[in-house]
Amino acid sequence: MSNQILDEELRDCFQELSNVAVGRAADLLARLLNTFVIMPIPVVNLLERAELSMALSSIEDAESVSAVCQGFTGSKIAGEALLIFNDASFTDMAELTHYTGEITKQIELELLMDISNILIGACLKGLAEQLDVRFSQGQPYLLGQHLNISELLKKNTTTWQRLLTIEIPYKLEGHQVNCDLLLLFTEDSLPVLRNKVSYLME
Amino acid sequence: MSLPLLVVDDSSFARKQVIKALPKGWDVEISQASHGQEALELISQGKGEVVLLDLTMPVMDGYGVLESIRARDLPAVVIVISGDIQPEAEARVKKLGALAFVKKPLNTENLLTVLNDFGLYSE
Known part of the structure; x- marks a missing residue:
């Protein structure tokens, strides 16, 4: 399946479904950290793999980032979720979780895994429920720590050429925490997604 | 005379659902x-x-609208319909003068209850 296009109606619909899913994830994060999450507007795109860095508009300025990756699949839809953390966020993150020790690479990894667990899980669940599908999630794994964005994207070795991307930039009010949740769907998933969405648009 | 009703959402899909x-x-x-x-x-x-x-x-969010309605004393009754289900979001919009908060995905029953409760519509 190639040359799929993302028409405005479909893009708008994905954005709204993501918005609702993001709201649930934000609610969980806000409860966990006892803070207020500034709700992001999800950005939906159909991109070539080489253009992926364009989907990371809100975090590309970060000098150093760390990221976790987790695959998901189900109902003939497949994809990958990437949670990319600006490394400058870890000081505030540690404070919010009441961690007072030295912030080592290991501590950063634990924070990264904890947050990605919440954000990726809630977001995928929210999307799946609205689309009336089920996703099973693979094991999350560390993509890299203390890298710049282009180094990081080289580590992601998926071979899909075109991707439906949903970028969700999270920020916490009053804190220097910013991270990007990136949901990538294979191009082959698009006809299935289109079909599921068409029921909602009737 | 018909009641002037305004549906505000950046997504046309969401407006249609409302x-x-x-x-x-x-x-x-x-x-x-x-x-x-x-x-x-x-x-x-x-x-x-x-x-x-x-x-x-984008451009101006719902909080901005509520603030302006209050500042300019505009004659509008506001019900917020949002996917931002943080309790703090609901508390903030109510403080800014919103009558009610309805969660997305929108459930017809919930909206009807709110409209009934505030006497905006009765069957």
Whole structure:
């Protein structure tokens, strides 16, 4: 399946479904950290793999980032979720979780895994429920720590050429925490997604 | 005379869902806006005595709309319909004068209950 296009109606619909899913994830994060999450507007795109860095508009300025990756699949839809953390966020993150020790690479990894667990899980669940599908999630794994964005994207070795991307930039009010949740769907998933969405648009 | 009702959401899909969820026999004249600034213009033209308002929007978000309605003392009754289900979001919009908060995905029953509760519509 190639040359799929993302028409405005479909893009708008994905954005709204993501918005609702993001709201649930934000609610969980806000409860966990006892803070207020500034709700992001999800950005939906159909991109070539080489253009992926364009989907990371809100975090590309970060000098150093760390990221976790987790695959998901189900109902003939497949994809990958990437949670990319600006490394400058870890000081505030540690404070919010009441961690007072030295912030080592290991501590950063634990924070990264904890947050990605919440954000990726809630977001995928929210999307799946609205689309009336089920996703099973693979094991999350560390993509890299203390890298710049282009180094990081080289580590992601998926071979899909075109991707439906949903970028969700999270920020916490009053804190220097910013991270990007990136949901990538294979191009082959698009006809299935289109079909599921068409029921909602009737 | 029909009640001027304004539906504000940056997503046209979401606006359609809201309009679909309105009670069938409700005598309203519906206008739509895709962001806060557009909404304020329509409200000041008298096209939004009742406003169904999303929060997360570009240009001007729902909080901005509520602040402006209050600052300019515009005659609009606002019900927020949002996917931002943080309790703090609901508390903030109510403090800013919103009558009620309805969660997305929008459930027809919930919207109807709110409209009934505030005497905006009765069967």
